[in-house]
Amino acid sequence: MTEYRWLLPSVLLGDGDERRPVRRSTRDWIVDVLMFLAACGLALLTLPDLEGQPAPVVVIEQVVGALSCAAVWLRRRWPVALALVTSVLSVYLTMVGGAAAVALFTVAVHRPFKISGPILLLGFLTLIPFSFLRPDAELGVLGVAIIGVAIGLTVFAWGIVVRARRQLVWSLRQRADIAAEEAKRLERERIAREMHDVLAHRISMLSLHAGALEFRPDAPAEEIARAAGAIRNSAHHALQDLREVIGVLRHSAPPAGDPVPDRPQPTLADLHPLIEECHEAGMEVDLALDAGDAPEGLGRNVYRIVQEALTNARKHASGAPVTVTVAGGPGTGLTTEVRNPLRVRQITRIPGAGAGLIGLTERAQLAGGRLEHGATREGDFLVRAWLPWPVETSREDT
Template identity: 45%
Template sequence: MTRRDVPGIPVLLGLLAGIVALTVLSAWSARDTAVPLGIDLLVGAVAVAVLPLLSRRPLLGGVLLGVLAALSPAATPAATAGTYVVARREGLAVAVPVACASAVGHAVQALWRPVGLPLGWWLLADVAVHAALLGWGAYGRTRDTLVDEWRARARAAERDQVRTVEEARSAERTRIAREMHDTLAHRLTLLATTAGALEYRTDLSPEQVAAAAGVVRASAGEALEELRTVIGVLREGPEELRPAPGLADLAALVAREREAGATVTLTVPDVDLPPALGLAVYRTCQEGLTNARRHAPGAVVDVRVAVEDGLRVRVVDVGGAAGSGPGTGSGLIGLTERIELLGGTVTAVPRPDGFALEAWIPWEP
């Protein structure tokens, strides 16, 4: 703990040396000649020399100062200052015995050396002064402890704030990355598949080429719109973003797949879903179709949404040729995070003749 308002030892020693000299001269001017001046000066010097001991052995130093105060008024400045210093630096378990030692020492001094007040008043003043010094030092120590605690709390709050901001940034980056995968990856995969068909299918009729080119153009435009939507997440105007897709948009999603040459069947219930739930269903179907097109081109894909003790979404592909190989898995990770936030589960398992992606979300119509 930082010690504040406690004078440095050199400054304290210099001040006390001056006070001791004034005390001794005052005693001699009052014709207190029972003790030689040299003895008083020696006791005062020893008392000042004992002060540094308070920082290492405060209880021993306080008792020695009390003994010296009983011998000569020259030790009074050092003994009273020692009471305050120990109370300022140490707990009451140490400060109270030191204050008592100094008070008793001064009381003993008053019994055999002349004082400027009646004995009763002197003892009362002695106790009052040491109690005030003890309270003053304890108050300062308590204040220092509180200030140190407040500063530690402020630093901890700053660290927590920095960590909270970093976590929010990381969560936002993850959300944006998930949105980009769920939207752009689907469009771009469709573009790549259709462009590949145009490149290798030289036997296509002009009508088929035109239809495929139309799919490429439409997919490119939709990919651009999706990119604008994702970029809009970073802007301050979320009200400018278009509505998130939902259950009603699955028909258009499947239609685009069919235009690209895929064989897809769709079964959806006639229900109204909350926006967040509808978006989760849409992203699940989109992820399943993207994976089927990428890893099993030409497969027959069945997309089925049903209300079965909740909401269940299944995307199953059967047959198909070998695709572009294993992906990064980030799409399934992002989809799993999205579904788990709604309290649901995601399973993705290979089948003997294909692959099945299934999501379950708790929901009551």
């Protein structure tokens, strides 16, 4: 597909490889027939100018005129060569004028000005000897030259307009292709971010319980049963979330062109169930929520930030107490802080790709906010995010 895309400018502008076979569409055949008929018509209009000419000149005019009209069918493959030959022949012959006009138009359409301009100039130069060799009794030398220049400029301007229109169409197609590729890229990034946010939390919970069982094989049967049940629930929720995300990907857009509905998204109200789930996994998490009824988009971003920060805390500081603070309101924005001690003895270390905090930073920036993370002077690891909360925004607006 990429190879044909690079050939698109050559096809539209006619600047492709002349050795490549010309494949005419139905429209191309219609245009070529019209151009052939136009060349023949212009050649027939010059028949009265042959009166009084010697018989050999008349025969040469008719033969060369017919051949030049037939050569119009080669204008797509060799437009420059056709224009040069017809321009040279038009120094004396009149019936070549139709094919010369078609060739000039073709060069103006299919070649840049650095090529078509000199060919137009060559055509003007041929008018000088033609005006003296084949003068017209009524128009005179100057009249023939003026009419020739006017016809050449008209044909050339027409070709330039057609070329400019084709360039515009090609440019619009390129922009549309680029916009489509950018939309696909953004959608892939959104899906990847959603998959990471949904599954990283569940899998880290599952790994935490499994690690506890691994390092405490002598635990009471009741604790082992509780941990196994938590593992089963985490795996079940992970599969359920994965089905929802894949279901959104498989959802086909309705005929009316409405957007594909997104999977159910969490809000600020879902922070409490998230903390309870962490408590069941054995984490010590303290939540301080001081925010009103935030918009759904803002609440979703805050939830994802807290969820990923808790996942990182489980990975790198398992067993450490975590403090989650969410505060703010319309106009001032919403500030989210997740804090946990740095040096904590870990039972097991959950592997990670290191893309979680990068994804959180990108999410905050896309929402118009900012995110900072790193060690504090108190020996804690802090994730702080600020997201804007416009005054006029409400849940009904979302």
